[in-house]
Amino acid sequence: MSEFLTRVEIAFYPEYLNYWLRFGTPVERIELDRKRSIAVFEPGQVFGYVRWRANEYGTQDWRFTIIEVQYPSLLLSRVPGVVPGAEVLLLMTGQARVKRALAVIDQLESSGFGLEDVSPAYYRHVHVRLATGRDVRAYSQDQHAAHLAAKRVRR
Secondary structure, three states: OHHHOEEEEEEEEOOOEEEEEEEOOOOEEEEOOOOEEEEEEOOOOEEEEEEEEEEOOEEEEEEEEEEEOOOOOOOOEEEOOEEEEEEEEEEEEOHHHHHHHHHHHHHHHHOOOOHHHOOHHHHHHHHHHHHOOOOOOOOOHHHHHHHHHHHHHHO
């Protein structure tokens, strides 16, 4: 079973880098030291992963990725900090786009949706709309109910 687990790097070094989970519930968290840990996820889980890195000149890299963990036998996208890889549902880079994506996530959360249970198709929609500079359509209770019903049928 352990060969199917996906490991995610979590780290915090003030003023230099901060890698954290915006949402998602790992099945295990391995503490490496006070500033670093590894979050472990099983196939089928969805989580939001933020990576921020800076140097003496300011922010060098800021990315927000929503990831669905898959079995390693499938084609996986390489994502920094995620081993062995995963399916990318949303990827935003740069301060402005990351802030817009996080605002959408905050809106979903304030509307009462479990971020891990939101339809992957909606996250793909958000990715395309933000990448092209367009407004994101709201996620409805009907969309959510349809996604959860389809998920139950697939099991």
